[in-house]
Amino acid sequence: MTEPLLTVDGLTVRTGTGRELVSGLAFEIAPGERLGLIGESGSGKSLTTLAVLGLLPAGMTVTGSVRLDGTQIVGASEKTLVGVRGRSAAVVFQEPLTALDPLMRVGKQIAEPLRRRRDLKGTALKAAVVDLLEQVRLPEPDRIARAFPHEISGGQRQRVALAMALACDPALLVADEPTTALDVTVQAEMLDLIDGLVRDRGMAVLFVSHDLAVVAKVTDRVLVMKDGRAVESGAVTDVVRAPREAYTRALVDSARQLEAALDLDLGDAR
Amino acid sequence: MKRRSSLTLWTGAVFAGLVVLLALVSLFWLPYDSDDTSGGRLTGPGGGHLLGTDKLGRDLFTQLMTGSRIALQAGLGSVAVAALLGVTLGLLAAFAQGWFDDTLSALLDILIAFPTLLLAMLIVAARSATLGSAILAIGLAQSAVVARLTRILVKRVLAQDYITASRTSGTTWPRIVAGHVLPNMWPTLAVNLALQFGLAVLAEAGLSYLGLGAPPPNASWGRMLQEAQATFTTAPAGALAPGVLLVLLVIGVNLVADGLRDVLDPTARKDRAAA
Incomplete structure (x- = not known):
């Protein structure tokens, strides 16, 4: 092992x-x-x-x-x-609003770890930034790279934060x-x-x-x-199928209930 | 809204710019020598003297021009001292935490509790009454305010996720401070420093009025006010002119500070990134 x-x-x-x-x-x-x-x-x-x-x-x-x-x-x-x-290790946080520096263009923020970890400069650095933005499936990576965080949506910001974490190429x-x-x-x-x-x-x-x-x-x-x-x-499937502890069972039950409510609504609609 | 803020900025810039222009011109040209007393005592405006003369027969406008130099020197010098010392102390306090932060914060609170003018008077009295010690004294007093503001701003920025994210990606502290902390606190700090500039000009005028500013051959607005006070009823120009200029400069700088607040706000800079 x-x-x-x-x-x-x-x-x-x-x-x-x-x-x-x-x-x-x-x-x-x-x-x-x-x-x-x-x-x-x-x-x-x-x-x-x-x-x-x-x-x-x-x-x-x-x-x-x-x-x-x-x-x-x-x-x-x-x-x-x-x-x-x-x-x-690199990290992605919960809140997309505070995960990015509001005064720095998105591209520059992604470039920061890239320059340090991979020693990239100039056009190679720019290409790597655009490449990362494409990998997190952001549309128009060139425009996003030039945008300030407040100019893109919450979901896009979170993708940028993910791109920054991936830029370090961490093991975890x-x-x-x-x-x-x-x-x-x-x-x-x-x-x-x-x-x-x-x-x-x-x-x-x-x-x-x-x-x-x-x-x-x-x-x-x-x-x-x-x-x-x-x-x-334990394995996800085991825990969901057969929770051993009361607290886990409560978690699973409440998740099930939510799903059941969704099924019920769909049933009524039909 | 954008329009209004730039109007504020421009009005302020024009007001303060007038004084700056006076100071710049005074470096190359003055209507009379500053010790020329040939004009006769307390003459009214006109007759070769734009604003008349003071009780020693010196040209008032000449004194106003040299006085603008002193006012600007006092403002810039004090703000430089306050910024250098205040930002350094504030950064130290914000990063140190624990007892150093507590001690420094307590000290700053005590300093702030002292009125700026009183503290400056103590310092000037302990040294000698020169423009240099006035600047140093005002700057020291103001650095406490700047330090406390810096400390809070730094702490607020440090609590943001992007700082933690930056640290997780292995960025060192000096780089984080230069790349993220300083740029993010700069808008608020710049506005405050501009306000401090106005306060420093007023404080210097106050010290000069009390005879603790730049010594006599230099015409400080504060001392001009004080000298003209006794003859205000017979020759009002001598007191009004420096007063008006003082108000013009301070209001101008405050308006600039107000306008800066909006200009430096990143969400207002849409036009730059949209392309």
Whole structure:
């Protein structure tokens, strides 16, 4: 068996006052594997992703171990972290409004990681930016590259954020609720896009969401979190078909109910 | 709305520009020597003297012109001191966090609680009454305001996802500050600095009025006001002229600041990116 890309063991995050927000979390992600992290808001999902990248806000204390691509993240110096980030992992956030610098043209923002990671310049850099914009299926990549973030739609901004994450060509893509702020049709397109791009590149994914259906669509395995603890984990199909824990069952049931409501409406319409 | 904001900007630029023009011309040409007292004391406007003369017989317009130089020097110098010191301190405080941030914030609050003029008077009194110490004093007092604003602006920018995204892609802090933080706080900071310029001009006039600004052979507007005060009823031009110019400059700069706010707003720059 190959060595996992990401190994989290006994990860505990505390606030400055000592309250535990994440407790003794442990999971692994193999190269190319996709893990879904699911749980209600406040369950510690986002904190976990930040801890994985060594990005926790000052004042929080982390104990345990996070090994990303062979480097220990917990307690690492900023210099080590700068080296690991981007090369090993990149992130897409929830909110497309704040994910891009409002004063910088889209193309320049994508060019930033490209120039640093791939050492591209001039026309090669421009071509790479347009290429990335095409890969995330944005129309008129030349125009988008020259636009400011407020001039494109939320869905387009989220695609740009994805392009920026892919520009680093990371081994692990961390997606923190990347579709939550999008409307449903755009959400489905975005999920397909992530699914395809990640498959092409053999990238591993840590996908965070509160929406079971969304996680089920993209990932192979899920880890259910509640109050900072892992409640249940396993293959997506197993967890959905036969949830062992009461909390997971509640999650699955509520997702089913929503779907059933949709079926009912359709039935009436006929 | 766009139209109105550029109107504000232009009106302000014309007002302030008049004073700048006076100052520039004064570098090459003055109607009279600044120590020429041949005009007779307290003559009214006209008769070779555009605005008349002061109580020592010096040409008022000549003094106004040299005074505009001092006003602009005071404004620019103070803002430069305030910006350099304030932005540096603000950045440090925003990044340091913990006790350094707390201590610095407390110090800044104390400094801000002091009226600018009072603080400047203390500093000028401790040094000597020259234009240099007035500029330094006003700049120091204003740097506290700029530092506190910078600290808040930096913290607000740092909390944005694009900073985190930039860090995850492995960008170093200096690059993040130069590439994202400074450009994003610049619009707000620029407007504030323009306002500070107006305040600095007023503060210098106040110090000069109290005899703590540029020393006598230099004609500062503040000192002209003070000297003309006693003879206001007989020769009102001596007090009105520097007062009007002072108001013109300060209002002009404030209007420019107001116009800048709209011009620097990225969402208003549609015309540049749409092509």
